[in-house]
Structures are given as structure tokens and as C-alpha cells.
Amino acid sequence: QSVLTQPPSASGAPGQRVTISCSGSSSNIGRNTVHWYQQIPGTAPKLLIYTSSQRPSGVPDRFSGSKSGTSASLAISGLQSEDEAVYFCAAWDDRLNGAVFGGGTQLTVL
Amino acid sequence: QLRLQESGPGLVKPSETLSLTCTVSGGSISVRYYYWGWIRQPPGKGLEWIGSIYYSGSTYIIPSIESRVTISVDTSKNLFSLRLRSVAATDTAVYYCARGAGPARDFDYWGRGALVTVSS
Numbered sequence: 001q002s003v004l005t006q007p008p009s010a011s012g013a014p015g016q017r018v019t020i021s022c023s024g025s026s027s028n029i030g031r032n033t034v035h036w037y038q039q040i041p042g043t044a045p046k047l048l049i050y051t052s053s054q055r056p057s058g059v060p061d062r063f064s065g066s067k068s069g070t071s072a073s074l075a076i077s078g079l080q081s082e083d084e085a086v087y088f089c090a091a092w093d094d095r096l097n098g099a100v101f102g103g104g105t106q107l108t109v110l
Numbered sequence: 111q112l113r114l115q116e117s118g119p120g121l122v123k124p125s126e127t128l129s130l131t132c133t134v135s136g137g138s139i140s141v142r143y144y145y146w147g148w149i150r151q152p153p154g155k156g157l158e159w160i161g162s163i164y165y166s167g168s169t170y171i172i173p174s175i176e177s178r179v180t181i182s183v184d185t186s187k188n189l190f191s192l193r194l195r196s197v198a199a200t201d202t203a204v205y206y207c208a209r210g211a212g213p214a215r216d217f218d219y220w221g222r223g224a225l226v227t228v229s230s
Binding site for chain 2: 002032033035037041044045046047049050056088090092096097098099100101102103104
């Protein structure tokens with residue numbers, strides 16, 4: 001049971017826009033920024049979004065992040081087949097005094 | 111380009127100690143503000159943060175397994191290490207080391223991961 005809650009799956013056709021949600025609480029997302037990672041099977045996670053809405057260098061602007069209250073979202077526009085991966089959200093939890101992750105969302109490009 | 115590489119035994123017996131090392135190259139582990147963390151992923155499951163360490167030696171460790179975990183740093187060798195005592199089958203996972211932009215921040219560089227299987 002993950003501290004942050006994500007839908008187990010999401011899907012969309014090429015070119016469409018998909019949103020993945022991440023729900024937390026006042027001790028994590030409510031007080032701290034959210035980070036998003038993309039993991040292609042068999043490889044290490046890759047940082048996609050940091051501090052809720054910032055993109056590291058090299059990440060396409062098709063990826064965007066937002067946060068409101070105790071929830072956060074990752075939006076992917078102009079879906080491409082290469083976007084098929086598992087996406088994880090993460091945040092610091094002040095009550096646990098540690099980093100917590102969501103369970104991951106498997107994105108399928110139809 | 112910063113590079114992190116995990117190393118250690120791929121098979122550990124139940125009740126024994128899992129030991130992994132993360133060697134950092136392409137940059138210094140003694141840089142201010144950055145923390146160095148361990149994250150694990152059981153087969154087919156999600157990510158679990160284990161703990162992070164600053165070059166000074168201060169650590170944050172997940173409370174649920176804190177009593178079994180030691181994270182240490184060797185700045186002279188530019189590496190940090192994980193020791194997990196009294197392992198069980200549930201500790202079987204891919205163990206990643208990563209650089210954190212701060213204790214509560216994102217992990218921006220990751221190692222490729224090391225699969226550790228706990229089995230007799």
C-alpha cells in the first residue's frame with residue numbers, strides 16, 4: 001500500500017493528451033513539492049518533473065506537472081509510442097520524515 | 111557527466127546482511143546540498159525509498175526498516191554504501207542508488223540498479 005495514490009493504468013491514442021493523478025495528504029503533497037519519474041521496463045527511473053512543475057533539461061515540453069492542495073497531476077500531450085512506460089510520483093512526507101512514492105501508473109499508447 | 115554504479119553480491123541468504131556500494135564518478139560526492147540515496151524496487155512492484163546520506167554523514171532512513179539499515183559514506187573513495195541486516199525474501203529487489211537535490215528533493219541521477227535476491 002503506497003502512501004501516494006495513483007491509478008494503476010492510463011491509456012491514450014497517439015497525439016492525444018493524457019493526465020495521471022497522484023493523491024496524497026497534508027503531510028506530504030500538501031506541504032512539499034512533487035516529483036515525477038518515468039520508468040521503461042528494465043531500466044532505472046528517469047526524472048521527468050521536479051518541484052511539481054519544473055522540467056529537467058532534455059525533457060520535452062509535452063510533459064507538464066501541476067499541484068493543488070494534496071493532489072498533483074502529470075499531463076502528457078501529443079502522445080507518442082515512446083511514452084509507453086510506468087510513471088511514478090514522489091514527495092517528502094513530514095510525518096514519516098522520508099520520501100514516499102506512488103504505486104505507479106502504466107501508460108499504454110493505443 | 112555524473113555516473114553512479116551499484117556493486118555487491120546478487121544473492122544473499124536469509125537472516126544474513128545485504129551489502130551494496132554505490133561508486134560515484136564524473137563528480138564529487140562532497141558537493142554541498144546534494145544527498146545520496148538508496149531506493150529499491152521489488153520485482154514487478156513500485157519504488158521504495160530506503161534512505162539518504164549527506165557527505166558529512168548525516169542520514170535520513172525510512173522508519174519501517176531503520177533498525178536494520180546502515181548507510182555510510184566514504185568521501186575519500188567517492189562512494190556510499192548500504193547495509194541491510196537480517197534480510198528476508200521480502201527484501202529481494204532491484205536496489206538503485208541515486209543523487210538527491212536535497213533531502214526532500216528529487217533524485218536527478220540514478221544508477222542502473224543491482225538485483226539482489228534473498229534465498230537459501
